[in-house]
Amino acid sequence: MFNTKYDVAVIGLGAMGSAAMMAVAKRGYRVCGIEQFHTAHARGSSHGQTRIIRKAYFEHPDYMPLIDRAYEAWQALGSEINENLIHTTGMIVSGPPNSDCIRGVEACYDAHPLPHDKLKAGESRRYFPQFSFPDNFIVYHDPLAGYLQPEKCVSAITAMAVQNGAHPFVNETVLSWQNLPDHVEITTNIRTIAADKLVVAAGAWAHGLLAIPGLHLDIWRKPVFWYTSSHIHDYQTSFPIFFVEFDGGGFYGFPAIDESGLKVAEHTRAELVAHPDELDREPGPDDEAPILNFLDRMLPDFIPQRTQFSVCMYTMTADGHFILDRHPKYKNIVVGAGFSGHGFKFAPVIGEVLADLALNGATDVPVDLFGINRLIKG
Numbered sequence: 235m236f237n238t239k240y241d242v243a244v245i246g247l248g249a250m251g252s253a254a255m256m257a258v259a260k261r262g263y264r265v266c267g268i269e270q271f272h273t274a275h276a277r278g279s280s281h282g283q284t285r286i287i288r289k290a291y292f293e294h295p296d297y298m299p300l301i302d303r304a305y306e307a308w309q310a311l312g313s314e315i316n317e318n319l320i321h322t323t324g325m326i327v328s329g330p331p332n333s334d335c336i337r338g339v340e341a342c343y344d345a346h347p348l349p350h351d352k353l354k355a356g357e358s359r360r361y362f363p364q365f366s367f368p369d370n371f372i373v374y375h376d377p378l379a380g381y382l383q384p385e386k387c388v389s390a391i392t393a394m395a396v397q398n399g400a401h402p403f404v405n406e407t408v409l410s411w412q413n414l415p416d417h418v419e420i421t422t423n424i425r426t427i428a429a430d431k432l433v434v435a436a437g438a439w440a441h442g443l444l445a446i447p448g449l450h451l452d453i454w455r456k457p458v459f460w461y462t463s464s465h466i467h468d469y470q471t472s473f474p475i476f477f478v479e480f481d482g483g484g485f486y487g488f489p490a491i492d493e494s495g496l497k498v499a500e501h502t503r504a505e506l507v508a509h510p511d512e513l514d515r516e517p518g519p520d521d522e523a524p525i526l527n528f529l530d531r532m533l534p535d536f537i538p539q540r541t542q543f544s545v546c547m548y549t550m551t552a553d554g555h556f557i558l559d560r561h562p563k564y565k566n567i568v569v570g571a572g573f574s575g576h577g578f579k580f581a582p583v584i585g586e587v588l589a590d591l592a593l594n595g596a597t598d599v600p601v602d603l604f605g606i607n608r609l610i611k612g
């Protein structure tokens with residue numbers, strides 16, 4: 235009935251699933267991955283030119299051991315493929331003294347000896363004249379932050395997995411899975427796959443595929459804009475990544491790395507999506523106003539001309555932290571989900587964790603924060 239029985243099958247080959255597939259393949263196990271679209275597609279959560287990687291993690295101190303490993307893992311993968319994957323630009327984090335991001339980075343700098351500069355809004359104009367922060371804003375500069383290119387990274391990870399013997403089945407949709415006494419049976423629109431272990435890394439589709447009673451994941455629609463300007467060269471190589479808490483929102487952006495220009499989006503705004511297949515991919519009337527207001531107030535000389543628009547999805551847990559755990563009912567099923575809009579930078583580490591949990595049932599990476607039971611209600 236089956237051509238091959240796999241040690242591990244992975245559902246979803248975005249950032250996390252492809253990294254899990256690579257990690258399993260590199261350990262010499264038989265692994266396949268199933269992806270409903272093509273490699274590095276733009277319909278999930280791992281696309282859109284750039285992703286921030288940064289050392290000063292304001293979300294929670296427990297990410298710090300993972301972030302060090304993530305830098306190492308991206309550098310190691312880059313060495314293997316002879317390409318630099320982390321593009322260091324430095325990053326500004328700014329907001330009023332009591333804002334979440336400022337309190338978060340300060341807690342992080344208090345606890346960890348990380349290089350950084352703290353500037354008052356007026357001083358920052360000397361170094362970053364493009365910004366016009368209000369006088370009460372504090373500005374932190376993280377010189378180690380930079381960006382990853384998600385499409386390039388997912389393609390490189392998938393290629394590395396294949397080089398190590400993995401079988402990716404792309405343009406193929408998992409319709410269901412069933413945990414039988416001696417294996418997991420995965421039914422796609424094309425074939426039936428048997429595996430000892432299953433990793434579910436299905437991004438915004440995870441909730442439906444897992445169907446765990448009491449587990450709820452919200453999907454947020456995230457519009458992203460690119461702009462050029464008559465003096466775009468001021469926003470290119472010497473311009474930092476930024477995250478600014480302003481007007482009740484968290485706005486972030488990247489330097490112009492090609493002709494599409496400066497990329498800007500709002501991290502905080504939540505627009506719920508009922509199902510990922512129903513995501514509205516067109517710009518809506520309310521999408522751009524907060525971004526233009528932000529640019530007008532913080533980068534007043536920019537004078538934006540829109541070049542590009544994209545939509546992506548955050549898969550949110552109730553507390554904004556990941557799920558990296560075994561299924562509450564089946565120990566041979568592993569869940570990597572709920573990356574809540576900040577998972578990409580950790581992808582190779584998460585791949586290792588998912589491989590550890592699938593193959594060994596445990597991991598030496600500290601993942602206590604990411605247990606699934608904390609999110610199961612009722």
Ligand SMILES: Cc1cc2nc3c(=O)[nH]c(=O)nc-3n(C[C@H](O)[C@H](O)[C@H](O)COP(=O)(O)OP(=O)(O)OC[C@H]3O[C@@H](n4cnc5c(N)ncnc54)[C@H](O)[C@@H]3O)c2cc1C
Binds near residue numbers: 251268279440571
């Ligand atoms: C706009 C935006 C900006 C972000 N910025 C950052 C950032 O700066 N830094 C950072 O670290 N993180 C960032 N993130 C978050 C990060 O990109 C995500 O956490 C990460 O990419 C999620 O990866 P994933 O593998 O879980 O999901 P996905 O990449 O969506 O992968 C899931 C895959 O599963 C597949 N799939 C689902 N169901 C099935 C099925 N039934 N059969 C077959 N295949 C299936 C999907 O097609 C998809 O390819 C951002 C996210 C967005 C949307």
